[in-house]
Amino acid sequence: MATSVDDALANLTFADLEEGEENQHHERLHVDAEEVADEFYVMGRLVTDKSTRFAFFRDTMATVWRPTRGMNVRELQPHRYLFRFFLEKDVQRIIDDEPWSYEQSVLILKRITLREDPEDVSLNLAEFWVQLHVKTDERNFDYSIRQFFRIKIAVDVLKPLKKGIRLKKDSGEWFTVDFKYELLPTSCFVCGVLGHAEKFCSKDVSPGVKPYNAELLAGNRRGTPTAGL
Numbered sequence: 001m002a003t004s005v006d007d008a009l010a011n012l013t014f015a016d017l018e019e020g021e022e023n024q025h026h027e028r029l030h031v032d033a034e035e036v037a038d039e040f041y042v043m044g045r046l047v048t049d050k051s052t053r054f055a056f057f058r059d060t061m062a063t064v065w066r067p068t069r070g071m072n073v074r075e076l077q078p079h080r081y082l083f084r085f086f087l088e089k090d091v092q093r094i095i096d097d098e099p100w101s102y103e104q105s106v107l108i109l110k111r112i113t114l115r116e117d118p119e120d121v122s123l124n125l126a127e128f129w130v131q132l133h134v135k136t137d138e139r140n141f142d143y144s145i146r147q148f149f150r151i152k153i154a155v156d157v158l159k160p161l162k163k164g165i166r167l168k169k170d171s172g173e174w175f176t177v178d179f180k181y182e183l184l185p186t187s188c189f190v191c192g193v194l195g196h197a198e199k200f201c202s203k204d205v206s207p208g209v210k211p212y213n214a215e216l217l218a219g220n221r222r223g224t225p226t227a228g229l
């Protein structure tokens, strides 16, 4: 694309409008091929079962991200978008600042090249900041001074959220670490999957039985980078 633009403009000249016909001052128009060549692509998936107004989504993300050279977005399928940026730094900043959400739904992003078919890109892993809380009855745990650790994890949005993990000390004793998700978007306390509220859950469970609860939510937000919409 850059080459064709460059070729098309290479032989153009321009003249000052104020100059008379007889003493026109011609200069070659300089086109920096690199400036127009840079395009960077990101596929995005909004994990939600709600309908989304595309124009509003596009304008909101552009306002939040404020890419210095602008961006384009196309909706390829419902809730799947192809973003085009024009500056490497814009893309890197947006990817570094994950996770992003829009209207309480997680927005999964993945950088792609145009050699990939955007329709085939797998977009099931969402990044979250998770606080690791050690059960309080672990009196002799080495790190008991700290309340919790924070790590960024990739969550498979097709699977139920993990509530925690079990770890083994050097002594062979097992203990439990609870996960608390920071800025968790809409998720279901019946099946534990992101993207829908429990009243829209398709899982058949006895009334009142909810395997998940607000224990999954971190109380301390600590200013995690997110759109927070």
Ligand SMILES: [Zn+2]
Binding pocket: 188, 189, 190, 191, 192, 193, 196, 197, 198, 200, 201, 202, 203
């Ligand atoms: Zn559910």
